[in-house]
Amino acid sequence: MHRWSKLFIPTLREAPADAEVASHRFLIRSGYIRQLGAGIYNYLFLGQRAINKIIGIVREEMDQIGQEFYLPALLPKEPWEQSGRWTGMGDNMFRLKDRKGAELCLGMTHEEIMTTIAKNELRSYKQLPQIWYQIQTKFRDEPRPKSGLLRVRQFTMKDAYSFDIDKAGLDKSFELHDAVYRKIFSRCGLKFVAVEADSGSMGGSQSQEFMVYTDAGEDLIASCPVCGYAANTEKATSLLAPVTEMEPTGDGKPELVFTPGCGAIADVAAFFKISPASDIKCVAYMALKRGAAGKPDSWHGVAAFLRGDHQVNETKLLGAMGASELRTMQAEELTQYLNGPAGFLGPVGVTPEAKPLESGLTVVVDSSLEDRKNMVCGANKLDYHLRNVTPGRDFSWTLTADIRTVNEGESCPKNGCGGKLVVGKAVEIGHIFKLGYKYSESMGARVLDVNGKEVTPIMGSYGIGIERILTAAVEQSNDKNGFWLPASIAPFTVVVTVTNMTDALLKETGETLAAELEAAGLDVLLDDRDERAGVKFKDADLIGIPYRINVGKKTAEGKVELVTRATSTSVDVELSEVVALVRKRVEEDALVMAVGE
RNA sequence: CGGGGAGUGGCUCAGCCUGGUAGAGCACCUGGUUCGGGACCAGGGGGUCGGAGGUUCAAAUCCUCUCUCCCCGACCA
Secondary structure (H helix, E strand, O other): OOEEHOOOOOOOOOOOOOOOHHHHHHHHHOOOOEEEEOOEEEEEEHHHHHHHHHHHHHHHHHHHOOOEEOOOOOOEOHHHHHHHHHHHHHHHHOOOEOOOEEEEEEEEOOOHHHHHHHHHHEHHHOOOOEEEEEEEEEEOOOOOOOHHHOOOOOOEEEEEEEEOHHHHHHHHHHHHHHHHHHHHHHHOOOOEEEEEEEOOOHOEEEEEEEEEEEOOOOOOEEEOOOOOOOOOOOOOOOOOOOOOOOOOOOOOOOEEEEEEOOOHHHHHHHOOOOOHHHHHEEEEEEEEEOOOOOOEEEEEEEEEEOOOEEOOOOOHHHHHOOEEEEEEEEEEHHHHOOOOOOOOOOOOOOOOOOOOOOOOOOEEEEHHHHHOOEEEEEEOOOOEEEEEEEEEOOEEEEEOOOOEEEEOOOEEEOOOOOEEEEEEEEEEEEEEEHHHHHHHHOOOEEEEEEEEOEOOOOOEEEEEEEEEEHHHHHHHOOOOOEEOOOOOOOOOEEEEEEEOOOOHHHHHHHHHHHHHHOOOOOEEEEEOOOOHHHHHHHHHHHHEOOOOEOOOHHHHHHEEEEEOOOOEEEEEEEEEHHHHHHHHHHHHHHHHHHOOO
8 A cells, every 4th residue: 555654746836937838837746757857857656657557558458469579779870771760860869879989879769670670580471460569768859858748858659560461461550550549548538539640751651640639739730520530730631712802913924013122921912902812922942852872962942832821831842842851041042043032032934843852943832823823923033023923824843732731711621521620739649650661671671472472561650659648638637736637547546635644533544445445456545644634635636646535524424525636526425335436436437438539 | 950038945936237245935854833725833954046267355146158947930759
């Protein structure tokens, strides 16, 4: 039995001033965690207990479909060089040298290592499929750690990797993970949503994120309340209403117009008395292209053109070109590639490359411009714009693609749905991903198929952020006094609060009750501290335990109070019945979570 | 990396502008009174003011450099 008086649970009346996000404040105030450095945290007793419960659930469910491994966190350079990620991971990778000068890194993910095992050990299609997973500490040199445990440099991840003989097999492995992830998050009591996600430049074909809505989140999710469509805004699409406003003037040729000081979209729209939707915005970037095998990386000029009222979606833009990084152009580069100043850039007169990322300028035009006529755009000349510009007739491009970010209120992209998209902030707790052949190919994993022919296994990778489950749970269930966790992941299921330890009856009753609860299989914390009742109540409310039993005033009559933290409601219960009642409550909670999503 | 802010007992902060050798509340220790929503009284311990250098008779305070942390933008579990 755990006696509070003997434990280290350093609760704080006030949170550090720099903790802003609810989960950050409460995890510190409740004594779950303490900060050691930027994005580096100590997990104390309660925090580690909660983490262990989460890991228990993850492990139990993952064991239904896969096999647990444990790979090193300290990794040699070679596998990363083979996959091209030694450079590809850039500054996000922690690197170090050993005493001999050999280069190593701290693992931020383990595709390379798992694939190395596959390459060395798998020989035949008969050994497939395989699903291997581990629960491991990951290290990422985040440019900006923030929000407590939400974005850190060291964290725990459950990462899984599947190896299949063909695409159908991968689909199956993907489906298995999807189902298991839903079970895991449900059991953890999270209200989550599965969304379509960007598969990045890593060559994947399908990617799905599991998200929990919270203002502390860093992702934006677009969803349709009508049909259930949901996607990360990095990936989301929408249907646009046609632009109905009158075109500026007939179908004339481009006309140079003096537009002094109109460097911003709003100025241009006001000047021409058009909506920003009829203006062509230009965003100029330098894009990084990773050099193929042995060749160096290179930077290329890119001009993205889209409607004035739209925002460039850099993830989509990268994907459209096959580039791996973007930065905005400097003034000299604007002159070099577009021969124009910022604020007055336009597509007319520029010479697009035939293929993306060649020596000249790659011109990417958003699909929404394709059928437009008589628009306004910058003239690549200070204080001048062009009107009556028609895409295709007056300028050409390297490629068109969907490169804009959807906005709330636009129409759902699903056929005939008609719903209006809503956009909300969310935190990513899991991600499942069809990798394809990228790693098995580059690292040379091969097996023989039925015909004795060498084939490359197809892979998937699947991650869950362990601490983020805890963080998301705190984010979704807190009030001014603290937070509450579902019994499945709470460090304790019930706290027995003895309101006055100097009262022999209360003390004795609390001891006995705690022992009975424990005998009934519940994780019980006995608050036997020599503190005033108020202090104990405040602490109990703070630290996330879902149920509390007060042994106090009514105990002389054979009764105790059962307090449900989530609702702050309490009922008087006969002492002889309280153990059964708590068990019943916990079981009911679990049932609700099992169906819930 | 770009922009903004902050480093003063464990926590929250004052003091800095206008240099004179460090303070409050909470927390902690001792004793007493209290005892169902973060008690009260009395006594006590604890800080070379992030670090280095400089100016000065004298620096938490002024100057320079530096480190760390937080927040806003580009990355991801």
